[in-house]
Amino acid sequence: MHKSRYTTSQIREILNAKGSVATDNPISILLTDSRRISNPSGGLFFALSGRRNGHEFIAEAYNAGVRDFVVKQMPEGYFPEANFLIVPDVLTALQQLAAYHRKQFNFPVIGITGSNGKTIVKEWLYQLMAADKNIVRNPKSYNSQMGVPLSVWQINDRNNLGIFEAGVSTVGEMDKLEAIIQPEIGVLTHIGSAHDEGFADRDEKIEEKLKLFKNCRLLIYNYEQLLEYKEAVKTPEKFIWSRKFNQADLYVFSEAAIEKNYYMRAVYKGEEIECLVPFRDEASIENAIVCWATMLALGYSPAVADDRIEKLTPVSMRLELKTGINDCSVIDDSYNSDVQSLEIALNFLSQQNQHPKKTLVLSDIYQSGLQQDVLYRQVAELVKARGVNKFIGIGEALSAHREYFDIPDKQFYKSTTDFLTHLQTQQFRNEVILLKGSRTFEFERISRMFVQKAHETVMEINLNALLHNLNFYRSKLKPGVKVMAMVKAFSYGSGTYELANMLQYNKVDYLAVAYADEGVALRQAGITLPIVVLNTEVTAFEKLTAYKLEPNIYSFGLFDEFIKYVQDSNIFHYPVHIKIDTGMHRLGFEDFEIETLCDLLEENPYVRVQSVFSHLVASDAEAHDLFTLKQINIFEKAYQQIEEVLGYRVIRHICNTSGIIRWPAAHYDMVRVGIGLYGVDAAIPEEENALQPIASLKTSISQIKKILAGDTVGYNRNGSLTKDGKIATVRIGYADGYLRAFGNGVGCMLVKGTKVPTVGNVSMDMCMIDVTGLDVREGDEVVVFNDKLKIEELAKQIGTIPYEILTNVSQRVKRVYFYE
CATH class of the missing domain: 3.90.190.20 (Mur ligase, C-terminal domain)
Incomplete structure (x- = not known):
């Protein structure tokens, strides 16, 4: 959002694009999302193709006031005032324009990459140098093939330093980002396991990341990280830091934790210098050393670097x-x-x-x-x-x-x-x-x-992970297949409108709830998507029609009652959904009832069938594949009969979460995504890491006690330690959803990255864990489940399923939603 420097015709020339320019407009902002248009008159919309084709949203952007578009082909429709710049690849054009813009400026630019710590280091360098420089940088963690060009576009005449991070997930990506950022100074952060799956091995990943620095004058890095890749570092100048190698430019030889701080001494230019970091966790310490080395390499004095690093503050990358x-x-x-x-x-x-x-x-x-x-x-x-x-x-x-x-x-x-x-x-x-x-x-x-x-037990919900999981399932669908998101049971324990807002914004087609009251709550929270009520109750008919909720009709009795209600209410063509029982034997019309159902539906003016659906019993289990095929065959026969008598097409759906993965031929017109949205799918091998768990349940230590061997712990004296040690009482119990079945060592929690077992019975509001040998204090965080200690593991511990773990988390546990 800087002062305009380009017009439509100039950008057409920069991109070597086809298409005519009817009106030469000033361009100040690059747009990639039709839902996020704040300055339409100065906007240039890039119709990117990804999980959704950006060309589908040109009309929406045009109606919002945008008149300039970069497209792969001319769109259908009438856009009399629009300029269309036609290019072979829209993402490449976005990157090309950003690279051109970058070349118009001549000031130092720092390029940062690594597996972990990129955003923290970028933000800390900003904190450390903002007093001296007018800095342009990526907003948040905009470090992708799309995020980097949008970030570089922000450069303007008043800047005199750029700090841009670049992230890659597979080979062939970094060359493009390097051409956009064009860094003079390179900073390599920690190399870890993140995105390993996108590369043949660690060597290939490091070689890809080093491409960011191929034209740099100076590279700042950890000696140990690139010990085996010294020949790959081609920069004329190098600034090496190390905690082991005493010949490094910055050799950290002494480290000590002092209360909440971390004190380090190092050798730099033959002199001993010091630095106090206001953090104690290992990731923050390493990121701080990267910043320390960078400041020294750029000419800051050791005293200034120490003074500013001591004042570093935490970086919140998430809303x-x-x-x-x-x-x-x-x-x-x-x-x-x-x-x-x-x-x-x-x-x-x-x-x-x-x-x-x-x-x-x-x-x-x-x-x-x-x-x-x-x-x-x-x-x-x-x-x-x-x-x-x-x-x-x-x-x-x-x-x-x-x-x-x-x-x-x-x-x-x-x-x-x-x-x-x-x-x-x-x-x-x-x-x-x-x-x-x-x-x-x-x-x-x-x-x-x-x-x-609220009390200190908190369930954190990562909305970015929810979106990642939604897009993963969308990537498995053919164009035009709709998505129904299951948000019943408080969205599997994860929230109501908080998740529904995100799903609505990202254009799922339907939401599904169990009971009408859940749908009413969503309507009252401003949700306008179609909502299906799966367990329709006669007593809730008034709520259904008042709040435009669509009932699942699964029996003749319910059908008759609903027809009577809408007839008495003088309602016509009310949307309903027909459930077919193909073998679950829970709800639905059985195959021998379909003919009678068709007689009732024929020329019925009071309802309009929106969808016909069924539910797979064991879509994730190979052992039951023959039964699943039988279900699909029964379903196809049923919906064909119903469509024939209706005389119009209905939405057909049978695939649940695991069915999307294992039964692509049965996607039909729509699929239903349930537990997969929340990061769990038994049909996906765990090692594939395709899904991201969206929920983390955390609590804290309220008290620590030393316990002698044989001393009993908790109700009924069921708990004890085999030798002297210490236990921590944590603020979670069975009233919060941590069931009594987890007691007496069956369950475990994470404390400072270490799994520790429960001791004694779980109480209503608290329980005890064995923290013998750990350096812990009252108030320290304790993780009940997250992406390391997964809910699947907790479910195995007590012989249940992940659904029960999620939905058991009590409403009294505070939910905090993160969005990056």
């Missing part, structure tokens, strides 16, 4: 959606503020439909590279375009530019303290509040006032 006071929702992004990340946060705010009002609390924005009047005009336009109803500006600069904000309900304060002094929390009710502040404004103080208090 947090939390339950707030007075029926509010709070989106907490209170650790950074720039125009790009503001746009990301406002996009997430616009997805939230559970409250009638959207509120933004924003601080002054630093280091934008723009003059203040230009910056705050852009911010005001963005805020208005995203439908913000209430705006609260905090800071001298925002207060000075208040006239730019055309919002009836707006307030301005000179400081966070000023705002808190005047804060009356009762004025905030039934709204979604986005907190977006530069770190110096300490917006965490505001967050504490707005967020509903």
Whole structure:
């Protein structure tokens, strides 16, 4: 979102694109998502092809005001004012334009890659050098084939340093990113196992990453990381750091934990220097050393580097959606503020439909590279375009530019303290509040006032993982096959509108709930997608029609009752779904009942059949494949009979999560994704890592006790240690969903990466774990399940299924939703 430098015709020339330019428009922003259009008159829309073909959304973007498009072929439809730039590959064109833009500037650019730590190192280098430089960098972790060009496009005349991270997942990608970033200085972070699956071996992955540095003047890296690849490092200059090799440019020879800090001594240019890091975990320490080495390599004095590193603050790469006071929702992004990340946060705010009002609390924005009047005009336009109803500006600069904000309900304060002094929390009710502040404004103080208090057991839901899993299943479908997302049972324990908003925003076709009340709650939260109620009850008919919920009709009795209800209510063509029992023997019409059902459906004016469906009993089990084929055959016969008598096509669906993977021939018109959305699918081998677990259940240690061998622990004296040790009491029990079956060593939890067993019986609100030999303190985090200790493992421990583990997590456990 910088000052325009190009016109449509200039970009056509840069891209060597075909197509005529009817009106030569100024271009200031690159668009890739028709749902995220804030400046349509200055936007250039790239119709990218991925899991969804961007050409399908040209009409939507055009209707939003966009008039310039980069496409692979001319779209169907009438777009009289549009300019279409036709290129062989749209993503390549996006990268080509960004690379051209990058070449117009001549200042140092740092390129960062590695398996882990890229975003943290980038953000910390920004913190460390922002006092001296006007820095342009990737927003959040925009480090992909699409994210990097969008990031580089942000470069403007006021910048004098660029810091861009680049991530690759397979061979052949880094050359493209290098051509866009064109780094002069390279920084290699930790090389780990992330994305190993995209490469033949670790060697191939490292060689791919090193391509980012092929034209660099200087490379900063860990000696041990590239010990076997010294010949592959071609940069004229190298700055090596090490914790083992005493000939390194920065040799860290002494390390010690001091309370919550980490103290290091090193040799640099023959002199001993020191550095205090305000973190103690190994990942943060290594990332801090990378930053320390980078600052020294760029000419900062050891004293300045030490002073600034000591002041490093945590990097929050994720938005947090939390339950707030007075029926509010709070989106907490209170650790950074720039125009790009503001746009990301406002996009997430616009997805939230559970409250009638959207509120933004924003601080002054630093280091934008723009003059203040230009910056705050852009911010005001963005805020208005995203439908913000209430705006609260905090800071001298925002207060000075208040006239730019055309919002009836707006307030301005000179400081966070000023705002808190005047804060009356009762004025905030039934709204979604986005907190977006530069770190110096300490917006965490505001967050504490707005967020509903809860006990320290928290279930974290990763919305990016949910989207990843949705897109994984979409990638298995042929074009045109619809997706029904199962959000029954509190979305398998993971939430209601929080997940439904994300699914609606990403254009699933249907949602499915178990009972009408679940559907009513979604409607009241602003969900407009079609919603199917699977367990239709006669007593809920009024709710069904009042909230436009679509019933599953599975028996003659239910059919007769519903027809009578809609007939008495003078309702015609109400959408219904017909369930066929092909062998599950739970709900549905059996094959011998189909003919009678057809007689009832024939020329029935009161209902319109939206879909005919059935449910596979054992779609994941090879041993039952013959039975699955039998189910499919019964289903095909049934829907053919029903369609014939109806005289129109219906949506046909039988595949559940595992069926999508194992039975592609049975995808028909729609598939139903259930537990797979949440990261579990028995049909996918665990080693494939195709899905990402979306939920992490965490608690904390409330007390630590030393226990002698033979001392009993917990109710009924069932627990003890075989030798002297210590136990930790943690804040979770069977009322939270951690079942009594996990007690007495059956279950285990993760403490500082180590699995530790339970001791004694699980109580209602707490349980005990054996932490003998671990350096733990009261308040330390304890993981019940996450991506390392998976719910599948917990299910095996007590002889159940992952569904039960997820859905058992109590409503009293606070849910926090993350979105990156």
